[in-house]
Amino acid sequence: xxxxxSIWFFCTFAILLNAQSTxxxxxxxxxxxxxxxxKGDLATGAFxxxxxSDENVVIDLVSTCECTDAEWxxxxxxPGETGEISFTFDxxxxxxxxxxxxxxxxxxxxxxxxxxFYYLSYTYSYSAK
Numbered sequence: 001x002x003x004x005x006s007i008w009f010f011c012t013f014a015i016l017l018n019a020q021s022t023x024x025x026x027x028x029x030x031x032x033x034x035x036x037x038x039k040g041d042l043a044t045g046a047f048x049x050x051x052x053s054d055e056n057v058v059i060d061l062v063s064t065c066e067c068t069d070a071e072w073x074x075x076x077x078x079p080g081e082t083g084e085i086s087f088t089f090d091x092x093x094x095x096x097x098x099x100x101x102x103x104x105x106x107x108x109x110x111x112x113x114x115x116x117f118y119y120l121s122y123t124y125s126y127s128a129k
Contacts, residue, residue, distance in 0.1 A: 024053040024108055024116055025077075036125045037091045046086040047102070047120050051077045058107040059085075060115065065100055067093040072104075089124065097126040 027049045034045045051057045056076035062085055064070050070087045077083050087102060102120040109115050 022110065024051060024055070024057050024106065025049045025104075025118060026052045027118065027120065030118070030120050032122045034089060034122055034124045036127070037089065039091055039095075039126075039128045041091045043089045043091065043124065044086065045089070045122055046084050048082060048084050050082045051079050054079050055108065059083075059104060060107040061103075061105045063101075063103040063105070067091070068100055068102070070102060085120070087122070089122070091124075091126070094126065095128070097124060099123050 027047055029047070032045055032047065034043045037043045056078055058076050059072045059074075062070040062072050064087065067090050068087050069090075070085060072085045073083045085102065085104065089100070099121050100123070102122065104118040104120060106116040
């Protein structure tokens, strides 16, 4: 049983490592801090990326919470090109500091037919006054 679990662990680890080693986009940063925000303020930020693959990349969806509006390129991003996912945070919809997820899903799929995805996030400092 112990041998079986060890083999299973190493196979699973190898599959996950291989799946994550083939990325299409490279982000300058996957987390950012947009600074101090007062209740009622709108704050903006952006994630810049480069297509490091040898194929065109199309962003299918950028998913955020109800407090954030995101914009991203609708046209294919050619190999070597850079792009930006910009966002606007509406502080009227929050009452405390927290980390906000920005999930990026591509139309491009890996060998198993699973879309590539990226987990980004931003933080902010908050004041109710």
